[in-house]
Amino acid sequence: MAERSFAREVEDLRLGDGQEFRGEGILAITKALLQSGVSYVGGYQGSPISHLMDVLADASDYMAELGVHFESSASEATAAAMLSASVMYPIRGAVTWKSTAGTNVASDALSNLASGGVNGGAVIIIGEDYGEGSSIMQERSHAYAMKSQIWLMDPRPDLPTMVNMVEKAFELSEASNTPVMVEVRIRGCHVHGRFKTKDNKKPSYTLREALENPVRDVNRIVLPPASFTHEKHKVEKRWPAAVNFIRDHRLNELFGPDEADVGIILQGGMYNGVIRALQQLGLSDAYGNTRVPLYVLNVTYPLVDEEVVSFCSGKSAIVVVEEGQPEFIEQALNTLLRRRDINTRISGKDVFPMAGEYTATVMQKGLLGFLERHAPRLLGNRPPLPDPSPVLNSWQVQALANVVPPRPPGFCTGCPERPIFAAMKLVEQELGQHHVSADIGCHLFSILPPFNIGATTMGYGLGPAAASAFNVKSDKRVISVMGDGGFWHNGLSSSVGNAVFNKHDGVMLIVDNYYSSATGGQDILSSRAENKKRATNNSIVDAVKGVGAKWVRQIDHTYDVAKMRDTLREALTTEEQGPKIIVASSECMLNKQRRVKPLIDKAENAGEPVLRQRFGVDEDICTGDHACIRLSGCPSLSVKHVDDPLRDDPVAAIDNTCVACGNCGEVAEAAILCPSFYRADVLRNASRWERFKAKLRTSVISFLQRRREKGRHLFARVSA
């Protein structure tokens, strides 16, 4: 069950000839796959391409109707290997993942795929997670395209172009027997736009036909001597074929005047930003009518030499707008022009920054720098550029810089991972700080305040693997953390198997929240939900025992902080050798609320008994030390000022977004914090008997209260 339902978007996938699609970029790309007659789709979820996976998962009935096989791959490596169906057969296939993280994982299969080449169109949709909002290392997928000779598309972030390029990618792949990557940046994936749709195509050659008519061609297999031939074939046959296709089908675009002294060569993904900067410089209108010629590379690898030469000749200088580093395209252009002795000056990273996202301001400054140097007359009377610096330099705004607090992402309200790290912090207080090897997933938020736990993160499912060197005698054991997502992605073999085999003496904490939560709550092998189309409910504990782990503890309720703490302490101090594995399981609260809340509301409205719970803080008893917050960081546990003249500091307070997960009470007990926390339970639609009992109870207690309060002067302490 993914984080949101795509029922409405599934309807958009059915749009036919001449209709209009309105929606998100990544969903337009999904539709383009179906319009291209794709036979199979796979991939691994992750921002920004999760929605492609989610909508196809929700569209399974329609996929069956079309004869398209869709699966959620175990990892990007699995997805890349899946494309091997297109090696021998004229079958179109597409896979998707987040890059460069996913491309790194996939690279083994990708290299093999690219070496032998393909027969049917093989397309990889890569969500380039670069710049603001990115959660991964900042690298370029371009390097992968170059090293394996996989063609790389970078379409303009405009829906018709994106859709067209995906369709062309299959053709290009087939024309050149080479897999093609279509790169879409985060904002391109999430851009809302529109395009005219076409009918979806059923695959012309099906997987079933292939299975029933197997083909093998030893020349496609990566083994000497074929592998030597592959390299030659890439350069001598497939490359020229690709260049011809790109040129003949005009995949790259030219805008602006034919004749000019300067020009801009840009990655397709940079187009909208370039137009906006040119507009601000008075050199374009809002509709893309530019006075500076643009050569837009919707295909950034390979380059089409003749097109470059024809664009550059007659120009004294061109500038390359190429995001990320190293500046592969700029380097290639230099080689290309030098070899032909064309003396057009090439500008690029001299006016643009080498590293970092090309934001609007960067774009403006870079282009201005280029034009000032090479075509100052074009700038004319220079309309004033948007400039926030007077405001930013004012003392009021300068003062604000020290006021606005950072707001990094963190655990959601009621997250079951919070008590795990609260317990780790308590163990730290007893046994001292330990080296903690972290992993990829929501649990990585532990590295931020208030927990401040975790030293490194080396990759998905590699947390315990990254602790493997620390397998020496020591008074402190190494702790590693891994999520259920990472566990099934790679962790079972690379981390658990490795630790068992090498008799690793560390502690391994597997955070099992029933979903691949960080990527949008997709099901995985150990998900507890029944899923008609997938085999779920496969136990992590069984799996680790299956590879030979002996010391394994399962905690079925992570909110039991004391148990969590005691188990961790035991793991860190036991005499037993070999990996100590703790599987801590509780359902992701975001998904649980989405699943359970409507059911509870329905039950209450139907008159069934429903228990409503919430936690609270007695403000009279809270002393405003905030120790509870330092062990929680829950968004619903906050602070508030009270109008008590005897108090200086704000007290803790729980707002009405509390989901009564129980963490506050457990932490208060386990850490022996304070008695301010309470849980209030209200039983809605109670039975007569329950009501009678409650009434009886209340009347006795009220009597006792009246008696003990009689003759005393009691004052409300606060009037907050």
Next chain:
Amino acid sequence: MFDASISRDKPLSIAILAMGGQGGGVLSDWIVAVAEANGWHAQSTSVPGVAQRTGATIYYIEMLPPKDGHAPVLALMPTPGDVDVVIAAELMEAGRSILRGLVTPDRTLLITSTHRAYAVAEKEKPGEAIADPQAVNAAAGIAARRVIAFDKDEVAREEGTVISAPMFGALAGSGALPFDRASFEAVISTGGRGVKASLKGFAQGYARATSNELPQARITKAKPVQGIPGSLGSDELDRRLIRVRALPEAAQVAALAGVKRAIDYQDLAYGDEYLARLEALKALDETHGGAAHGFAFTAAAAKHVANAMAYDDVIGVADLKIRSARFARIGAEMKAGGDPLLLTEFVHPRGEEVVSLLPARWGRKVSANPKLMARIDWLVNRDRRIETATLWGFLQFNALAGLRRWRRKLQRHAVETRHMESWLTLATRTLPENYDLARGIIATRRLIKGYSDTHARGLSKFDRVLSATPLLLRRADGGAWMDRLISAALKDENGDALDGALNTVRQL
């Protein structure tokens, strides 16, 4: 050489700053829909990713009508200094938008909610670390062309909807988009769930945008100053009120709260004891030139002596937990009505708490015997959940609260009283030499708070701060240094900042 052939149409640009989970995406979709319904081209983008998990995130929208059948080319991210409307779903996010240069006085309409959702950095400090809302107010005043600010979170809650609705209403009401109200409402109406509540939230937002263009943001950090009432409703209380009035004005508000606290905590006699202590301190204050210092010493004492006398103990907690007023308050908060209400208290007594309830003489002996202490701790130290709204749970706390009668004879009281007296002695001895330092010594009591370990940490910080007294005694700015030490002690849990500050003091 301006080229007249280039059209100067500019897209309208809107940036939304929200926190993950606030529904910024819904608002963004609504804005796109209303533009498209009016025949414009609109484009929205976002970088949600992991920022969705409670972090700060931004949505960006541009819109422009097509021209001669040509669609506009719209940017995927805002240009600082080039944004028409900024919508912030929380006050500090408005601050962040200003810091990012998105709000400029030549063009930007800033629509912000004035409510606060505190960041972890603000909440986790042991003391007060809430960001100053007036700083945002001041910056918005010079950065924005126009500001629409009100508590949209409150509006949303009142109407039973989400914050997107009043924000959409405020945008519609601002007139920043050239579309009529009906087309905004039509967009909401196609939404499906919760349409009615959303429309009401929208209407509220709309009304507050047009009727009040530059409202004074309801964002003040200062606590309201409470006056002294004419009467407390009974003669015996009013007699004490007269004594409060006789104190310097600067001390009266705290002294009234203090005497009420002491009476509420123990009894009328305890209130008198408090007043007597305070009056004695005031007399000393007067002799040592208190008038010239605005009786700051007495004012500080009024607050902190009350806290010292009404120390947080087991009896007090039990007493507060079973009061009728508390049951009523929680019932109202839970909207329990006639439905059965249960309360679970999370308590974790240790040996120390049990021993603190022994008569002072026994208590002293037992505390001095570590073996016995360990045995008692072994017996009692565990999690206990008390259900105070059941008879059994109520009776347990009732019994504990009933020990109030003997409180003054118990071990904890003896410890607290000794502690208070040595603290007050230090203060009064310092008073003749360094008035402001003596006031600082009184104020140091602020560091003692919490229960168990937290309480122990507070005590240790208190002792460490006061250890600087001899070093500061002869300094005119000794009191100011004491204040600095106190705020350093409130910066982190273990007092690392305090250690640094103490080092500085040693090198003065």
